[in-house]
Amino acid sequence: MKIAICISQVPDTTTKVKIGADGKSIDPAGVTYIINPYDEFAVEAALQLKEKQGGETIALIVGKEVSKEVMRKAYAMGIEKGILIKTDLELDSYAVARNLADVLNEINPDIIICGKQSIDYDDHQVGSLVAEMLGIPSISVVVGLTVEGGKVSAEREIEGGKEVVEAALPVVIATQRGLNNPRYPNLKGIMQAKSKPIEERQPTYTDNKTEILSMSLPKPKAKGKIVGTDVSAVPELVKMLREEAKVI
Amino acid sequence: MVKILVFVESRDNKIKNAGIEAASKAYSVSKELGAEAEALLIGSSVTSIANELGAYGISKAFVIEDSRLEKYSTTAYAKAIAEAVKARGADILFLSATAMGKDVAPRVAARLEAGLAVDCTNLKIENGEIIATRPVYAGKAYIDLKINSPVKIFSLRPNVFKPQKSEKSNVSVEKLDIAFDDKDFSSQVKEVVVSSEKLDVSEADIVVSGGRGLKGPEHFYLVEDLAKVLGGAAGASRAIVDAGWRPHGDQVGQTGKTVSPKLYIACGISGAIQHLAGMSSSKCIVAINKDKDAPIFQVADYGIVGDVFEILPALTEELKKVMAN
Numbered sequence: 001m002k003i004a005i006c007i008s009q010v011p012d013t014t015t016k017v018k019i020g021a022d023g024k025s026i027d028p029a030g031v032t033y034i035i036n037p038y039d040e041f042a043v044e045a046a047l048q049l050k051e052k053q054g055g056e057t058i059a060l061i062v063g064k065e066v067s068k069e070v071m072r073k074a075y076a077m078g079i080e081k082g083i084l085i086k087t088d089l090e091l092d093s094y095a096v097a098r099n100l101a102d103v104l105n106e107i108n109p110d111i112i113i114c115g116k117q118s119i120d121y122d123d124h125q126v127g128s129l130v131a132e133m134l135g136i137p138s139i140s141v142v143v144g145l146t147v148e149g150g151k152v153s154a155e156r157e158i159e160g161g162k163e164v165v166e167a168a169l170p171v172v173i174a175t176q177r178g179l180n181n182p183r184y185p186n187l188k189g190i191m192q193a194k195s196k197p198i199e200e201r202q203p204t205y206t207d208n209k210t211e212i213l214s215m216s217l218p219k220p221k222a223k224g225k226i227v228g229t230d231v232s233a234v235p236e237l238v239k240m241l242r243e244e245a246k247v248i
Numbered sequence: 249m250v251k252i253l254v255f256v257e258s259r260d261n262k263i264k265n266a267g268i269e270a271a272s273k274a275y276s277v278s279k280e281l282g283a284e285a286e287a288l289l290i291g292s293s294v295t296s297i298a299n300e301l302g303a304y305g306i307s308k309a310f311v312i313e314d315s316r317l318e319k320y321s322t323t324a325y326a327k328a329i330a331e332a333v334k335a336r337g338a339d340i341l342f343l344s345a346t347a348m349g350k351d352v353a354p355r356v357a358a359r360l361e362a363g364l365a366v367d368c369t370n371l372k373i374e375n376g377e378i379i380a381t382r383p384v385y386a387g388k389a390y391i392d393l394k395i396n397s398p399v400k401i402f403s404l405r406p407n408v409f410k411p412q413k414s415e416k417s418n419v420s421v422e423k424l425d426i427a428f429d430d431k432d433f434s435s436q437v438k439e440v441v442v443s444s445e446k447l448d449v450s451e452a453d454i455v456v457s458g459g460r461g462l463k464g465p466e467h468f469y470l471v472e473d474l475a476k477v478l479g480g481a482a483g484a485s486r487a488i489v490d491a492g493w494r495p496h497g498d499q500v501g502q503t504g505k506t507v508s509p510k511l512y513i514a515c516g517i518s519g520a521i522q523h524l525a526g527m528s529s530s531k532c533i534v535a536i537n538k539d540k541d542a543p544i545f546q547v548a549d550y551g552i553v554g555d556v557f558e559i560l561p562a563l564t565e566e567l568k569k570v571m572a573n
C-alpha cells in the first residue's frame with residue numbers, strides 16, 4: 001500500500017503572536033517551527049497502517065527551507081521518503097492543494113492522510129481540496145480509522161456525536177486528535193533522519209485566490225476582579241454574575 | 249445583478265440554527281450590495297421547511313431532493329452545491345462553518361475554482377467587495393481578507409451572526425434537477441452516533457471545565473454538579489483528558505474544541521496558552537484556582553483564589569438557592 005502524508009510547518013503553539021512589519025502576518029523574529037500537531041496524528045496513522053499492511057510512506061510539504069526540519073521530524077518518527085515543494089511565496093490553501101494534487105497525481109497513492117487543520121491559519125481546507133482536485137472521496141475530522149479490503153471505514157466528529165463514513169480507496173483522510181497517540185522518535189530514528197535525503201521540487205501553481213489585507217490582535221480585556229480568597233466570596237460572585245455580567 | 253446563494257444546512261429535514269444565521273446574513277449582505285439572495289436546501293424532503301426562511305428576508309429558495317441525500321454525503325453534497333451555484337449563476341456562496349460546512353466547502357471551492365474564506369466572524373463591504381474577518385492562530389489574531397476569484401465562498405462561524413427577523417415574505421420554492429450517479433455517493437454516512445444525551449461543550453451556553461487541580465477523576469462530580477445547576481456542559485483541560493479522566497470530546501483548547509459560551513468557569517485549570525486558545529472568546533470567564541499567579545486569572549473577568557474542594561460545593565449550593573427564586 002502506498003501511503004502519502006501531507007504535512008505543514010507551523011509556529012510553535014506557545015508563540016506569542018506579534019504582528020509583523022507588513023501588517024499582514026506574524027513577526028517571524030524568534031519564532032520556532034514545529035510539525036503541525038494534527039499532522040503528527042497523520043504520520044502516526046500512516047505508520048500504523050504500514051506496519052499492519054506493509055507498503056511505503058511518502059511525506060509531502062509545500063514550504064520553505066525551514067520545512068526541512070519538520071520533514072526530519074517525520075523521518076525520525078519513521079516516514080521513509082519526503083518531497084519538499086519548495087517556494088518562498090505565501091501560498092493560500094487553494095494553491096497549496098494544487099501543488100500537492102499535482103505531485104500526488106504522479107505518485108498515485110492508495111491513501112492520503114492529512115491533519116484536519118493547520119494551527120496557523122486554521123483553514124480546514126487542504127485535505128478536502130486535494131481530494132476534489134484528484135476526484136476521490138475525503139473524510140475529515142477522523143477519530144477512528146479502519147482500512148480493509150480496499151475500503152475505508154472512518155468515524156468523524158460532528159456536533160454532539162460522530163458519523164461513521166465509508167468510502168473506497170483511494171481516499172483522503174483528515175485526522176483529528178483522539179485518533180491515536182503519536183510516537184516519540186527514538187535516538188536511532190533521529191540520527192538516521194539527519195542524513196536522509198529530501199527530494200526538492202518546484203511549485204507548479206502559484207496563483208492565490210484569496211488575499212490577506214491585514215492582521216490584527218484581539219482587543220485586550222479589561223483586567224478581571226478577584227472577588228475573594230475563600231468560600232465567603234461565593235455569594236458575592238453569584239451576585240456579580242447575576243447583576244453585573246447578567247449571564248445567569 | 250450580483251447574486252448570493254446561501255446553502256442552508258438541515259439535518260433530518262430540519263433547518264439548523266446555523267442555517268438560519270447564514271440565510272439571515274445572506275439577506276442583509278444582499279441588501280447592502282444591492283444584490284439578490286437565494287437559498288439552497290438539500291435533503292430527501294426539504295421543500296416544506298424552506299418556508300421558514302421567509303421570516304429572515306429570503307423570498308426565493310431552491311431545493312435539491314433525492315432519497316439518497318437524506319444522509320449527508322460529502323461528495324454528493326459538494327456536487328449538489330457546486331451545480332446549484334452554476335445553475336443559478338451565483339457570484340457569492342455562503343454556508344455555515346459547521347462540521348458539515350467545513351467538510352463540504354473546500355470541495356465546492358475546488359469544483360468552482362473559487363477562493364474560500366472559512367469560519368468568518370465578520371463581513372463588511374468596501375467598494376462593493378466583501379471583506380471577511382476571521383480568527384487565525386486559534387483566536388490569538390484576526391485577519392481581514394478578500395477573495396479574487398470570480399466565484400467567492402464564505403463560511404460563517406456559528407453563533408456569531410445573530411439572525412435578524414424581517415418583514416415576513418412568502419418563499420417561492422423551486423426544485424433544481426441535478427442528475428446523480430452512484431459515483432457521486434462515493435463517500436456515504438452509514439450511521440450517526442449521538443454521544444449520549446449530554447450537551448456538547450461547543451454548543452452549550454454555559455461551560456464549566458475542570459483541570460488537574462481536581463486531583464482525580466473521582467472528584468469530577470464537583471464540576472458536573474455545578475454545570476448541572478447552571479444547565480451547562482462540563483468541559484476539561486487536556487491534562488485530565490490525557491490522564492484518562494474525561495473523554496477527549498470534552499477537551500477545550502487548541503487541540504480540543506473551541507467554545508465561546510456566555511459563561512465559562514475554569515476550575516483548577518492553570519490557563520496554559522493552548523487552553524486559552526479554546527475559550528478566551530467566551531463572554532464572561534470565571535476562574536477558581538488556589539494559585540493567585542495562575543495565568544487563567546489574566547483572562548478571567550471574575551476570580552476566586554481558593555480551593556476547588558471548598559469553593560465548588562459552596563458555589564453549587566448558592567446557585568441552587570438563587571436559581572430557585
Ligand SMILES: Cc1cc2nc3c(=O)[nH]c(=O)nc-3n(C[C@H](O)[C@H](O)[C@H](O)COP(=O)(O)OP(=O)(O)OC[C@H]3O[C@@H](n4cnc5c(N)ncnc54)[C@H](O)[C@@H]3O)c2cc1C
Nearest residue numbers: 459460461485486487501502503504516517518520538556
Ligand atoms: C501542542 C499542544 C496542544 C495542547 N492543546 C491543549 C488543549 O487543547 N487544551 C488544553 O487544556 N491544554 C492543551 N495543551 C496542554 C497545556 O499546555 C497544559 O498542559 C494543560 O492545559 C494543563 O492542564 P491543567 O490546567 O488542567 O493542569 P495544570 O497546568 O497542572 O494546572 C492545574 C491548576 O490547578 C490549580 N490547583 C491545584 N490544586 C487546586 C485546588 N485544590 N484548588 C484550586 N486550584 C488548584 C493549580 O494552581 C494549577 O494552576 C496542549 C499542549 C501542547 C504542547
Ligand SMILES: Nc1ncnc2c1ncn2[C@@H]1O[C@H](COP(=O)(O)O)[C@@H](O)[C@H]1O
Nearest residue numbers: 007008062114115117118123124125126
Ligand atoms: N503547506 C502544506 N504542505 C503540505 N501539507 C499541508 C500544507 N498546508 C496544509 N497541509 C495539510 O492540510 C491539512 C489542513 O491544513 P489547512 O487547510 O491549512 O488548515 C494539514 O493538517 C496538512 O496535513
